[in-house]
Amino acid sequence: MKVPFIDLKTQYKNIKDEVDTAVKQVITSGKFILGDYLKEFEKNISEYLDCFSLGCANGSDALYLALRAIGIQKGDEIITTPFTFFATAGSIIRADGKPVFADIEKDTFNIDPKKISKALTKKTKAILPVHLFGLPCDMDSIISIAHNENIFVIEDACQAIGAEYKDEKTGTIGDVGCFSFYPTKNLGAYGDGGLVCSKKFGIYNQVKKLRVHGAEVKYFHDIVGINSRLDGIQAAILNVKLKYLDEWNQQRIKIAQKYSKYLDKYVKTPETKEDSTHIYHQYVIRTKKRDQLKNYLEKNGISTGIYYPKPLHLQECFKELGYKEGDMPVSEKSVQTVLSIPIYAEMSEDQVDYVIDNIKSFFKK
Numbered sequence: 001m002k003v004p005f006i007d008l009k010t011q012y013k014n015i016k017d018e019v020d021t022a023v024k025q026v027i028t029s030g031k032f033i034l035g036d037y038l039k040e041f042e043k044n045i046s047e048y049l050d051c052f053s054l055g056c057a058n059g060s061d062a063l064y065l066a067l068r069a070i071g072i073q074k075g076d077e078i079i080t081t082p083f084t085f086f087a088t089a090g091s092i093i094r095a096d097g098k099p100v101f102a103d104i105e106k107d108t109f110n111i112d113p114k115k116i117s118k119a120l121t122k123k124t125k126a127i128l129p130v131h132l133f134g135l136p137c138d139m140d141s142i143i144s145i146a147h148n149e150n151i152f153v154i155e156d157a158c159q160a161i162g163a164e165y166k167d168e169k170t171g172t173i174g175d176v177g178c179f180s181f182y183p184t185k186n187l188g189a190y191g192d193g194g195l196v197c198s199k200k201f202g203i204y205n206q207v208k209k210l211r212v213h214g215a216e217v218k219y220f221h222d223i224v225g226i227n228s229r230l231d232g233i234q235a236a237i238l239n240v241k242l243k244y245l246d247e248w249n250q251q252r253i254k255i256a257q258k259y260s261k262y263l264d265k266y267v268k269t270p271e272t273k274e275d276s277t278h279i280y281h282q283y284v285i286r287t288k289k290r291d292q293l294k295n296y297l298e299k300n301g302i303s304t305g306i307y308y309p310k311p312l313h314l315q316e317c318f319k320e321l322g323y324k325e326g327d328m329p330v331s332e333k334s335v336q337t338v339l340s341i342p343i344y345a346e347m348s349e350d351q352v353d354y355v356i357d358n359i360k361s362f363f364k365k
Contacts, residue, residue, distance in 0.1 A: 003342050003351045005303035006184050010346040015240060022236040032232045034212075041235040044242055045195065051172045052204035053197040055230025056211050059158040059180025062194035063091035065228065066176040067126075069196075069206040070152045072097045076125035078154075081111040082311040082323075083331040084130040088156050089312045097125065099321065101313045103328040107271045109133060109284070109338075112330075113141035120145075126152035131160035131170045133307075134186070134252075134281040135271070139165050139173045146174075154178065158194075159281040161187050162249045166275050176203050181230075181238060186252070186281055187245050189234040248345035252280040255343055255352055259283055262356045266363045267293075268337075282307055283343040289363075290339050296362045297341070302355055305340040 012019065026037050038055055046053040056062050067078070074096040080088055082101040089099040102115035109132045116127060127146055129137040146153045153174030157163070160170040161179050171177025181193030196207045209216050214225030230238075256278070260269040268286035272278050284307065287293055294304050311331040313323035325332065341355055 001351065001354045002301040003303065003347075003355055005305055005340075005342050006344045007346050008183060008188070011344070014346065015244070018240045019237055022240050023233055026232045026236045029232075033229055035232045037232040037239070038230055038235040041230075041239045041242070044239060046197070048242065048245075049169050049172050049177075049197050051177075051197045051199045052201060053195055054204065054207050054211065055235060056194045056196060056207075057228040057230065058192040059178060059182060059194040060087040060091055061211075061226065061228040062158070062178035062180065062196045063087060063128075063154070063156060064094050064226070065196050065207045065210050066154045066178050066203075067091060067095035067097060068210050068225075069176060069198075069203045070126060070154065072125060075123060077121060077123040078126050078128050079111075079116050079119045079124060080128040080156075081130050081132070081331075082313040082328045083109060083308065083334060084132060084156070084312065085158070085308070086312065086315070087158075088128065088130055089318065092128070098123075099312070099318070100124070101321075101323065101328060103330045104334065105138075106330045106334075108135055108137075108273075109334065110135060110137040111142075113138050113145060116142065116145055120149060124149065124151055126154055126175075128154045128156060129174075130156040130158075131163060133270070133284055134160045134163050134279040135273070136160065136163050136165035136170050136276040136278075139168075143173065152176070158182075159185070160279060161185065162245050162277075163279040164277040171197055172199060175200060176207075181234065186249060186279055187238065187241055190237055191234055193230050193234045193238065194228075195230070249279040251345035252343055253278070255347055256280045256283050258352055259341070259343075259356065263359055266359060280343050282340045284338050284340050285359075286334070286337040287339065288337060290337050293359065293362055294339055297355075297358055300358050302358060303342060306335075306338060307340050308338075309335055311335055 155177040157171035158180035176198040179195040181189040210225035214223035
């Protein structure tokens with residue numbers, strides 16, 4: 001049996017008629033940029049998230065736009081995690097800020113609030129937590145720190161759309177939230193796409209200008225922005241998919257629960273928290289025999305991934321920040337043991353069982 005890491009073809013097959021109709025409508029209308037289809041999607045996802053929302057070109061731009069919207073100045077420090085996708089810290093540099101890394105909690109992979117407190121300086125402008133793999137961070141602690149220090153919270157919720165922390169959607173708890181619609185995300189476009197959301201109208205309005213070269217009125221520029229827009233075709237596709245998001249997330253949760261039930265004896269399975277909904281953008285196991293297990297699964301037709309093989313504080317492009325090996329021990333240990341196994345709403349029972357059986361057989365051997 002072959003089990004792909006994700007199966008976008010099957011997902012498309014299940015919603016083909018709706019998607020094809022939506023795409024055809026956009027093409028026929030000729031409204032490709034900042035048109036009615038984007039407005040409709042922004043309206044619907046704003047209702048879903050219960051905040052102001054603006055589409056943009058990708059998740060990386062969403063982070064950049066959020067940083068610019070809160071007024072980042074050259075040299076301002078942003079505390080974030082070293083265990084995340086590159087764009088989290090890369091966007092801070094791009095916005096003229098300085099990433100300051102705080103290590104993660106060993107059980108959740110999310111930034112450790114205790115380490116955030118130790119990383120604070122007079123130059124700290126914001127905290128940028130990442131709801132990694134679909135599990136919300138400890139937002140009460142993070143918001144408390146931010147309020148005490150009078151600094152901003154930008155949520156990187158690119159992997160966590162639909163996840164909830166104490167009945168609040170991730171991305172809507174801090175001052176501003178960022179999402180990615182990369183095709184493999186739980187809500188994925190058929191190309192790049194992103195979103196910025198905020199309950200603060202001032203931030204929303206600033207992002208609205210920034211994404212069109214800083215112009216509130218066309219050709220009249222208050223600030224220097226960028227060109228970062230979610231096009232009409234992607235918005236129409238996402239509008240179709242948004243109706244299925246909660247259903248798809250529930251299916252991921254169901255698969256994850258089965259994985260955890262049968263794999264807990266063999267590997268370290270993902271943590272869950274009573275006050276949060278984990279939507280399993282990735283199902284990440286841990287084992288000291290990671291590389292051997294990965295090779296075994298690949299030989300048996302099961303695709304896997306390593307997220308992430310090297311923490312950000314040790315990346316060559318960030319060496320001027322002055323971090324060295326040993327500075328973030330939990331992150332450094334995690335990259336040696338993590339392995340993501342297939343999880344997506346369209347997985348069959350047979351595929352799930354096949355993955356479980358192969359992991360069990362590997363350890364029994």
